[in-house]
Each structure stands twice: as structure tokens, then as C-alpha cells.
Amino acid sequence: MKKFLVLGILLFTIIFNNCIILNPIGLNSGREKGSEAADRIVNAAILTDLINSTVFTRRANVSILSLIADDIANIDPDKYYIKSTVDECVSEISGASGFLIGSFLTNIFYCNDLKTDGVLLGEPFPKL
Numbered sequence: 001m002k003k004f005l006v007l008g009i010l011l012f013t014i015i016f017n018n019c020i021i022l023n024p025i026g027l028n029s030g031r032e033k034g035s036e037a038a039d040r041i042v043n044a045a046i047l048t049d050l051i052n053s054t055v056f057t058r059r060a061n062v063s064i065l066s067l068i069a070d071d072i073a074n075i076d077p078d079k080y081y082i083k084s085t086v087d088e089c090v091s092e093i094s095g096a097s098g099f100l101i102g103s104f105l106t107n108i109f110y111c112n113d114l115k116t117d118g119v120l121l122g123e124p125f126p127k128l
Contacts, residue, residue, distance in 0.1 A: 030084060031117045035077040037086045038070030041111065044093040045069035045103035052099060065104040069093075072104070073111035080117045089114060 045066035053061040065072065073089065075081070089111040092098060098106045 030082060031080045032083045032086050033077075034075050034079045034081060037081045037114070038073075038075040038077055040086065040090050041073055041075065041093065041107070042067065042069045044090045044098070045107060048094055048098040048103040048106075052102065063104065069103065069107050069111075072107050073114060075114065076116075082115045082117050085114050 046062055046069075049062050049066045050060050053059060089107075092110040093103050093106050097110070
């Protein structure tokens with residue numbers, strides 16, 4: 001009976017802590033599809049460029065580099081990414097560093113190491 005209790009507690013801890021085992025398998029609840037992550041990154045870059053150009057030149061301009069921000073961040077639309085890393089990237093682009101050094105450089109510095117999720121099981125699970 002104690003073995004089942006210990007095993008149940010261990011399984012409960014693994015599932016609800018999203019530990020190292022769950023990310024590679026693809027069972028993490030904090031994942032985001034690559035196409036959604038790409039849209040969020042591009043939208044943040046466009047918004048930052050619009051605000052920067054309006055403040056500095058009094059004309060709303062969007063750089064071509066903000067339109068391809070997902071390619072600069074190496075986002076694959078078919079993969080899944082850990083939502084917290086995508087959130088950090090978007091907050092950096094639309095935050096103070098995005099306004100100070102621009103969306104392009106912020107994208108290069110903060111968004112090139114986005115971690116993929118579900119490398120063992122694929123999209124979200126293998127097709128049978």
C-alpha cells in the first residue's frame with residue numbers, strides 16, 4: 001500500500017510541476033503553436049516600430065524587418081514552443097528595450113533562443 005502511495009505522490013509531483021520529463025514528451029500545458037507565436041512576435045515588432053517612428057519622426061512607419069520578425073526569431077510554424085519563453089520575447093520587444101534599441105535588435109538579442117516543446121511525440125501526439 002505504501003508503494004502505491006509513494007508512486008501516486010511521485011506521479012502527481014511530476015505531472016503538476018511540468019518537470020524536465022514533460023517538455024520533451026510534449027505533455028506540458030504551457031505550450032504554444034509556432035504560428036501563434038510568430039503572429040505575436042510580428043505584432044509586437046510592428047507596434048514597437050509604429051510607436052518609435054511616431055514619437056521620433058511624427059510619421060507612422062513600419063520597417064520591413066518587423067514584418068519578418070518571426071523569421072529573424074527562427075520560428076517554425078509547425079512546431080510548438082514553450083509559452084513562457086515566447087511571452088518573454090514579446091514583452092522584451094514591446095517593452096523598454098524594444099523602444100530604446102528597436103524591435104530588430106531586441107528580436108536578435110532576446111528571441112533567438114526560443115525553446116521548442118514536444119520533440120519526442122511531435123505535433124501534439126503521433127498519428128497512428
